[in-house]
Amino acid sequence: MAVCVAVIAKENYPLYIRSVPTENELKFHYMVHTSLDVVDEKISAMGKALVDQRELYLGLLYPTEDYKVYGYVTNSRVKFVMVVDSSNTALRDNEIRSMFRKLHNSYTDVMCNPFYNPGDRIQSRTFDSMVTSMMIQVC
Amino acid sequence: MESIKCELPLPRFMMSKTDGEIRFGNPAELHGTKVQIPYLITEKNTFKRMDDEDKQETQSPTMSPLASPPSSPPHYQRVPLSHGYSKLRSSTEQMHPAPYEARQPLVQPEGASSGGPGAKPPRHQASLIRSFSVEREPQDNNSNYLDEPWRITEEQREYYVNQFRSLQPDPSSFISGSVAKNFFTKSKLSIPELSYIWELSDADCDGALTLPEFCAAFHLIVARKNGYPLPEGLPPTLQPEYLQAAFPKPKWECALFDSYSESTPANQQPRDLSRMEKLSIKDMADFPVPTQDVTGDDKQALKSTVDEALPKDMSEDPATKSGLLPPPPALPPRPCPSQSEQASEAELHSQLNRAPSQAAESSPTKKDIPYSQPPSKPIRRKFRPENQATENQEPSPTVGGPAVATVKPHPTVQKQSSRQKKAIQTAIRKNKEANAVLARLNSELQQQLKEVHQERIALENQLEQLRPVTVL
Numbered sequence: 001m002a003v004c005v006a007v008i009a010k011e012n013y014p015l016y017i018r019s020v021p022t023e024n025e026l027k028f029h030y031m032v033h034t035s036l037d038v039v040d041e042k043i044s045a046m047g048k049a050l051v052d053q054r055e056l057y058l059g060l061l062y063p064t065e066d067y068k069v070y071g072y073v074t075n076s077r078v079k080f081v082m083v084v085d086s087s088n089t090a091l092r093d094n095e096i097r098s099m100f101r102k103l104h105n106s107y108t109d110v111m112c113n114p115f116y117n118p119g120d121r122i123q124s125r126t127f128d129s130m131v132t133s134m135m136i137q138v139c
Numbered sequence: 140m141e142s143i144k145c146e147l148p149l150p151r152f153m154m155s156k157t158d159g160e161i162r163f164g165n166p167a168e169l170h171g172t173k174v175q176i177p178y179l180i181t182e183k184n185t186f187k188r189m190d191d192e193d194k195q196e197t198q199s200p201t202m203s204p205l206a207s208p209p210s211s212p213p214h215y216q217r218v219p220l221s222h223g224y225s226k227l228r229s230s231t232e233q234m235h236p237a238p239y240e241a242r243q244p245l246v247q248p249e250g251a252s253s254g255g256p257g258a259k260p261p262r263h264q265a266s267l268i269r270s271f272s273v274e275r276e277p278q279d280n281n282s283n284y285l286d287e288p289w290r291i292t293e294e295q296r297e298y299y300v301n302q303f304r305s306l307q308p309d310p311s312s313f314i315s316g317s318v319a320k321n322f323f324t325k326s327k328l329s330i331p332e333l334s335y336i337w338e339l340s341d342a343d344c345d346g347a348l349t350l351p352e353f354c355a356a357f358h359l360i361v362a363r364k365n366g367y368p369l370p371e372g373l374p375p376t377l378q379p380e381y382l383q384a385a386f387p388k389p390k391w392e393c394a395l396f397d398s399y400s401e402s403t404p405a406n407q408q409p410r411d412l413s414r415m416e417k418l419s420i421k422d423m424a425d426f427p428v429p430t431q432d433v434t435g436d437d438k439q440a441l442k443s444t445v446d447e448a449l450p451k452d453m454s455e456d457p458a459t460k461s462g463l464l465p466p467p468p469a470l471p472p473r474p475c476p477s478q479s480e481q482a483s484e485a486e487l488h489s490q491l492n493r494a495p496s497q498a499a500e501s502s503p504t505k506k507d508i509p510y511s512q513p514p515s516k517p518i519r520r521k522f523r524p525e526n527q528a529t530e531n532q533e534p535s536p537t538v539g540g541p542a543v544a545t546v547k548p549h550p551t552v553q554k555q556s557s558r559q560k561k562a563i564q565t566a567i568r569k570n571k572e573a574n575a576v577l578a579r580l581n582s583e584l585q586q587q588l589k590e591v592h593q594e595r596i597a598l599e600n601q602l603e604q605l606r607p608v609t610v611l
Binding site: 108109112113114115116123124125126 | 316317319320330331333334335337338341344345346371
């Protein structure tokens with residue numbers, strides 16, 4: 001039940017951000033933005049070796065009263081940020097990890113498309129459908 | 140030419156295309172070349188077609204997505220058909236009985252025109268000029284009736300394979316992303332659309348296109364250029380597994396033979412050609428056993444003359460392919476009817492057949508023919524009757540000798556004569572096709588040259604405009 005999924009480029013601008021449409025989306029955008037600081041902090045704390053997926057997965061970045069924000073960073077410093085609703089049964093860590101893994105796989109598929117220029121917004125329908133499935137399924 | 144043109148499913152299923160045909164005139168020789176260079180002409184074609192397509196697309200958006208009811212697109216597109224188009228389709232349908240049977244009942248109500256054959260040649264020729272777009276249209280027509288527009292016909296398949304080979308000589312290998320990107324960008328589709336097409340066709344998401352993936356991508360581009368909205372998902376007929384299963388060469392050739400055993404000569408000759416091409420492609424990807432037997436027989440017959448190898452291969456391969464299902468020595472049903480049919484059209488298609496067959500045969504390892512056969516075509520044709528007469532006699536003893544115990548001499552003699560005739564006809568056909576291909580190539584190159592000139596003029600203008608600024 002990810003209510004918001006965002007893909008942030010290395011330079012900290014969004015490549016893809018999508019929220020559950022019924023909510024106040026600006027709030028999610030702001031949460032993602034503020035979470036970037038936490039992500040950077042965790043990355044610097046981790047050091048240079050980001051090979052293991054465990055290290056790619058950053059875990060809970062910070063909780064709010066309604067939502068929890070999870071982070072994941074790739075080896076190329078592309079960040080995935082996911083906002084989940086706290087009111088639902090707390091998702092296990094593994095589920096979050098699997099969701100991030102799916103995100104990462106879809107992201108690499110988008111990268112493999114020669115018509116995609118790195119740094120462009122992600123407009124792949126496959127990626128969209130995957131994110132939709134994550135948003136719906138978790139709910 | 141007529142037969143070949145009828146063979147290639149070049150009917151326009153959109154009225155616009157028919158108009159475009161008339162606009163382009165009837166250069167008979169061009170269609171071959173056009174096939175080779177799709178993109179060069181596509182731009183002009185699509186540009187001219189865009190006006191027509193706009194009319195079409197006002198209708199097409201109302202069409203349901205192509206993935207859904209398959210029958211709707213065909214009906215839809217037949218609605219605006221012109222008289223000429225319906226004639227074309229009916230004529231084409233006559234040419235392609237087997238796979239396009241479903242079309243006939245659908246088209247016949249519309250295609251009430253009578254002068255089908257008469258109108259065919261000009262229409263075909265004009266349609267052929269379209270090349271890139273042309274091939275797609277007919278294919279859509281054919282497939283629409285039966286299924287969706289996402290089926291790849293044999294001619295389209297050949298074309299795609301040729302294009303693939305132009306980018307990557309090894310059909311079993313793949314095309315890298317950057318190469319494919321440059322190639323598909325020439326189609327002048329927008330980048331998001333191309334990106335989406337890539338997403339659909341690159342099934343394994345490895346950033347490279349194998350041959351079936353490439354065919355699927357090409358086909359989607361063609362469909363898109365013809366105004367079809369892109370599907371939500373890759374249609375089942377474009378899946379790589381399906382494409383690989385649907386178009387293995389020997390099965391294809393057998394299917395073609397079965398389908399077209401009673402078709403008109405026009406079908407026969409291009410079928411031979413396509414069979415040859417399929418054969419060559421298959422050569423590269425490991426012959427199955429029956430094909431290997433066939434090639435063994437071919438080798439026997441061909442060793443005598445290098446020049447004769449080409450026509451001989453064509454004659455042998457179709458003959459043997461036709462008998463692929465039965466073992467090669469027993470060729471009875473096919474050669475006789477095919478010969479009688481081919482005799483009438485041999486001269487028209489020899490050149491055309493020759494070029495593609497040459498291309499096809501240059502790749503197979505079994506052929507010793509040098510690729511540069513076009514210059515010696517006329518000579519070869521002369522030699523062919525003589526050599527084939529001799530060669531037919533040569534294989535006949537070799538075939539008759541070992542086969543005496545099992546095969547009677549009469550069938551072999553008949554086979555030889557039939558093979559001879561067939562070889563001549565196929566060679567003539569090949570030559571004609573090669574001529575057509577080259578002519579088309581020439582026209583496309585000229586168009587490309589014109590475009591480049593225009594670009595240059597535009598750039599020079601820009602430069603002049605900028606010069607005073609830079610000086611300051």
